[in-house]
Amino acid sequence: MQRIETEIAIFGAGIMGAACAYEIAKAGRRVVLIDRAQPNAGSSGACDGYVSVSTKIPGTALRLARESQILYDTLASELGHARIEFVRxxxxxxxxxxxxxxxxxxxxxxxxxxxxxxxxxxxxxxxxxxxxxxxxxxxxxxxxxxAQVTPYLVTLALVAAARQMGARTIWKAFPVAFDISGAHIAHADLEGEDGGTIRIVAEQYVFCAGVWSREIGALAGVELPVxxxxxxxxxxxxxxxxxxxxxxxxxxxxxxxxxxxxxxxxxxxxxxxxxxxxxxxxxxxxxxxxxxxxxxxxxxxxxxxxxxxxxxxxxxxxxxxxxxxxxxxxxxxxxVPDKRPLIGRSARRTNLLVAAGHEGDGITLAPLTAKIIASLACGRTPPVDIAELAPDRFTPAA
Ligand SMILES: Cc1cc2nc3c(=O)[nH]c(=O)nc-3n(C[C@H](O)[C@H](O)[C@H](O)COP(=O)(O)OP(=O)(O)OC[C@H]3O[C@@H](n4cnc5c(N)ncnc54)[C@H](O)[C@@H]3O)c2cc1C
Missing domain, CATH: 3.30.9.10 (D-Amino Acid Oxidase, subunit A, domain 2)
Structure with a gap:
């Protein structure tokens, strides 16, 4: 079995996982981005690219969208406006x-x-x-x-930029087990399409599995009702x-x-x-x-x-x-049934972060979500209050 040690392992390479990998790599951390298929295999490859605030309910959703929309300007400059087809x-x-x-x-x-x-x-x-x-x-x-972007181009540009900053990527490999030690994930075992196996030993894990979050959450003993x-x-x-x-x-x-x-x-x-x-x-x-x-x-x-x-x-x-x-x-x-994404650190698995459940707002919210996850991964305070977004708010006795 191949063994890979890293600081942060991210599962899911849609726009969310790609943006998290980008921000974490930018912070100088060692990151591995894993997808059971390939980037854009999920919603990020089959959606519109409206970076919108008007379609959000005033309150948490609007506050997050507003912050994220502002971050898109910087992100577009870093990745290249034309490359991600960003137009205001x-x-x-x-x-x-x-x-x-x-x-x-x-x-x-x-x-x-x-x-x-x-x-x-x-x-x-x-x-x-x-x-x-x-x-x-x-x-x-x-x-x-x-504004508007072309979502699959944003994901691909984020993956490429993360790789340039040293991130490692693994496609066509999916987790079959997480080894849990107390409240901690010790390691993850992946099975590749070719039948090969890989053990990922990370200090922290990030789940960005979109509509497949429930599945990966269950493997780690966390309820993610997406x-x-x-x-x-x-x-x-x-x-x-x-x-x-x-x-x-x-x-x-x-x-x-x-x-x-x-x-x-x-x-x-x-x-x-x-x-x-x-x-x-x-x-x-x-x-x-x-x-x-x-x-x-x-x-x-x-x-x-x-x-x-x-x-x-x-x-x-x-x-x-x-x-x-x-x-x-x-x-x-x-x-997500209560219409709020799951973003933040799990109370049940202390080295697990989650960024999922953005419904029809994930393209808009990716830049802010990634800043939040990178802050938590690096031990910093997130840029916005995320108390209402606690990822295992649905886990009994969390
Ligand atoms: C028709 C439509 C229109 C939309 N329009 C907009 C819009 O205009 N503006 C907007 O802001 N949002 C829009 N959205 C919402 C947006 O597309 C999603 O919120 C966003 O793409 C979610 O990104 P994600 O990275 O969380 O999930 P995904 O893009 O689904 O990525 C999840 C990834 O995880 C991988 N994966 C799954 N399980 C595992 C596992 N166990 N291990 C490893 N990898 C795994 C999958 O292969 C996939 O690549 C729209 C969505 C749809 C369907």
Whole structure:
């Protein structure tokens, strides 16, 4: 058996594990990043890249997003703006019913209280900003500071930069056992795809396994109740620009925050957690979304999802009806029942850190999450209060 000793071993090379490896390597620590498949095998390779604050509930989620959004500027400079396709285009939340006008006024006020530039605009201003939108809309909530990246490029750039700073990477190897000694993880045994085995002996372990967190948590005796929540997206061929910023409908917020509504509603759109999104990639393709359903680990695009995304998208932007769809894909959002990510040090396993369960916000929250994990790994105080995010808050008698 091969034996590797390191200071910090990270499990999972999505955007979260890659960002943690990057920050920890930057702090001069020895780090090994392990993935049972390869970087971007999970949600980070099948999602949008909206670096958003307007889609967060005021309170913890908004505070974290705001901090992380600010960190993206520095991260983009370090990794290269063009390399991760970072653009500060801004975002617009579409107001689709007269009732939503007051709700969005109130949401904009809360965003401004949190230091975010946000204001509601009326229909005429909305159509002047985005002439391809349907005149049936009632206005928009404009957030000019929001940005967009290409998530899989961010992950790859973080992995490459971490490696340049000395991080070691192991792909296609998964942990089969953690040796526990008291409240401590002593070592992890990995099995490679080729049948080879590796023993990792680390001072600290970091779990960044996304929707597979429950599985790896169980191996280490920690309950990490992350559940997959599927999101479906359609990608068009390149076409003329039809929007100048990231567009999202106000009902996206409801779908995101109220999973219970999907169980009881008579409205098929509510049942499938539908909320319109449109991202224009730097290459001129349009990524149209979006659904939220609990269907286990099924990553296929449903017929219902495909049809709804196209039909509902064309109601908001009629020009979408004439675009050709190239492909559809689905990713799994790592959902936590109390809607807060699991970030911090485990009380049950004292040398275990966790960064998982970011649901639809992981691309936005990766820079801040990585700063928090690197601070804890290096014995420093994290940059923000993380008391509410304790990773084993669900573990009985933790
Ligand atoms: C349709 C959709 C749209 C989205 N849009 C946005 C958006 O616009 N903005 C935003 O901020 N967020 C968005 N998200 C959310 C975002 O994609 C996720 O929150 C984020 O990618 C999670 O990253 P992660 O690194 O935690 O998990 P993942 O990317 O899933 O990475 C987990 C990794 O762990 C590995 N792994 C699993 N188990 C083990 C193990 N036992 N040992 C070793 N490795 C293991 C997997 O192979 C995988 O590579 C969206 C998600 C979806 C599905």
């Amino acid at each position: 285009r801004g975002g617009m939340m579409l107001i689709e019913t007269p009732d939503d006008v007051a709700k969005m006024e109130s949401h904009a006020g809360l965003l401004r209280d949190a230091g975010v530039e946000a204001h509601v605009i009326d229909r005429a201003t909305l159509l002047a900003r985005e002439p391809n939108l349907s005149p049936s809309l009632f206005g928009g909530l404009e957030c000019p500071g929001e 559940v997959p929540r599927r999101g479906e997206l359609l990608v068009t061929t390149r076409g003329r620009p039809i929007a100048t910023r990231f567009l999202v409908s106000a009902r996206y917020l409801t779908a995101k925050l109220d999973p219970e509504a999907a169980k009881t509603s008579d409205d098929p759109l509510v049942r499938m957690g539908y909320g319109f999104t449109l991202e224009t990639t730097p290459h001129g393709q349009h990524v149209i979304g979006n659904t939220r359903t609990f269907v286990g680990y099924d990553r296929s695009v449903s017929r219902e999802g495909y049809v709804t995304i196209l039909a509902e998208g064309a109601k908001r932007i009629p020009a979408l009806a004439s675009l050709q769809v190239l492909r559809g894909f689905a990713g799994l959002r790592p959902f």
